[in-house]
Amino acid sequence: MPADSFVRSFRESSPYIHRFRGQTFVINFGGDAIADGSIRVLAHDIALLNSLGINVVLVHGAGPQIDAALQLHGLQTQRIHGKRITSPEAMQVLREAVGGARLVVEAALSEGQMGSPMAHAGLQVISGNFIIAQPLGILDGVDYQSTGKVRRVASEAMERHLAADEIVLLSPIGVSPTGTLFNIRAEEVAVAAAIALGAAKLVFYMDAEGIFDAQGNLLRQLTASEIPTLQKRPDLPAEVHEHLHSAATACAKGVERVHLISRHVDGALLRELFTRDGLGTLISRDSFEHMRMATVTDIPGILALIRPLEKKGILVKRNRERLEMEADHFVVMERDGKIIGCAAIYPYPEQGMAEVACLAVDSLYRRQGRGESLLAFCENWARERQLSRIFVLSTQTTHWFLERKFRQGTLAELPVPRQQLYNFQRRSQVFFQDL
Structure with a gap:
């Protein structure tokens, strides 16, 4: 990467670094990442998050490890609606497979060779009985035996470890108050942990790049309100359907954002979290991009947006003092904390x-x-105030307004106060639109 590109990228990531410090992220990855060794690359990114003051909770799956162990012991299990029916015999094998998978993750997080991204990281990883479980029971006549669900998350204990700069590692097994172990889907554990901790982000690693629309285009951002419509699509892969269900549950209970990213892309986590447009699909509780009336605190963002256009003569130059006085006349379009669009509206009610x-x-x-x-x-702002017409003055974007049903008018049609402010040197053309 050229030096200037590195500097620019690093500077652009600084707002996220400041914002994320002290926040809690819950990150879920499957047993495939453990089986193919990509957990070691993921560990590098986890170490970086930890060094930036982010509280990290990892939830690992162990599907391939469990399947391999069951096959080795000549056992078979059945899945119904994506849930494994876990017999007591299978549970004996399952807990060993999960324990082995967890140790591999701990080993990857403990690496500290000189010259590697993990050098001097000194990550402290804690696992424990943080997930209190209960049996799933009998559903539609099916006894799920040792398959369970999350009853409670020991969030206070987890928060103490996170405050001590430790990474909390959760496995897809919970323990009941009677000391019985239950098999729980890792994704359910991740959702429950994110909700209990009030996590700012819940991240799912997946095989696909994210969620695609019916035409095959990657959907970069969604809001939770759009999930029910997506779930009705018959072509939706089962993995995506499950992630959407989890995202809807998490957002409804306070998690601000859910990220779906590919486990096959090196650095996917960092690109998703520290660049404005991300890499995969972001599902937010509220709109990721929205419009609102401006405040004085938006003035630096508005200035950064309009200065290049002022230099080209497209916009009339406005100094900072004028903008501060007229801030309540501006509407801004905000995208993930950055002002990416603005407009001013000045009423002439008489x-x-x-x-x-x-x-x-x-x-x-x-x-x-x-x-x-x-x-x-x-x-709409003008209609709400029962105004019947809007107008614009333009020198270089005249056709843009003509294409949007504006008609060219004359200076005499402007309100008299605006005629008196007309800049004859710019010779702006006047366009009107009836509402």
């Missing part, structure tokens, strides 16, 4: 009109409908 000005979208997010969204927001 004439039943409003001016839309300073409409700008970050160059990385243009040609994706965001300008139209900002304009629509301004139109």
Whole structure:
């Protein structure tokens, strides 16, 4: 990577580094990552999160290890609705397989060879009886025997270890108050832990790159409200369906964001967490990108957005003092904490009109409908105040407005106060739209 690219990328990640410090992330990965050795690469990323002051809870699966151990002992188990029926004999084999898988993960997290990303990491990993279980019981006439579900998470004990800068490692086994062990799906353990800890993020590693729409396009962001519609798709893979169900449960109970990323991409976790657009699919409890009226604290973001357009003469130059005075006239489009679009709206209620000005979208997010969204927001703002017309003044984007049903007008049609502020040097053209 060129030096300037590295510096730029590192600087762009700094807001996330500041924001994530002290937050809790729950990360779930399957037994496949243990079987193929990719857990060692993942451990490098986990060490980095820990060094940045992020509380990390890992939940590992052990499906391949359990299947191999059962086959070795000549045992077979049945799955119904994705849940394994665990007989007492199978449970004996299962706990050994899970224990072996957990030790492999602990070994990967304990590596500290000089010259490797783990050098000087000194990670402390703690496992324990943090998952209190109860039997799944008999469902639809099926006795699931030693298969269980999460009854309670010992979150206070986990939080003490996280506060001590230790990584908490959870296995897909829980223990009941009677001392009985139960097999629990790792994904269910991860969801329960994230909810109990009030985690900021729940991350699932998966075989696919994320969730795709019906046309095969990767969906970068979703909100929890969109999940029910997605789940109705008949072509949805079982793994994705389960992750969507887990995400809906987690978001409904307070987890802010759920990330689905590929386990086959080196550094996928870091790219998902520390870049604005991520790598896989982000499912957020609330809208990942939204519009709102601006406040004074948004002025630096607005300035960064409009300065390049001012230099090109597309926008009229506004100094910081003016922007601070007019902050309540601005609407901003915010994406993951960054202002990526803005527009100003100035009402002239006596004439039943409003001016839309300073409409700008970050160059990385243009040609994706965001300008139209900002304009629509301004139109609705004006309608709510019973204004009948909006107008704009433009020198270089005239056709953009004409294509959106504006008509060219004259200076005389402007409200008199706005006529008096007209800049004859810019010779801006005037466009109107009736609401």
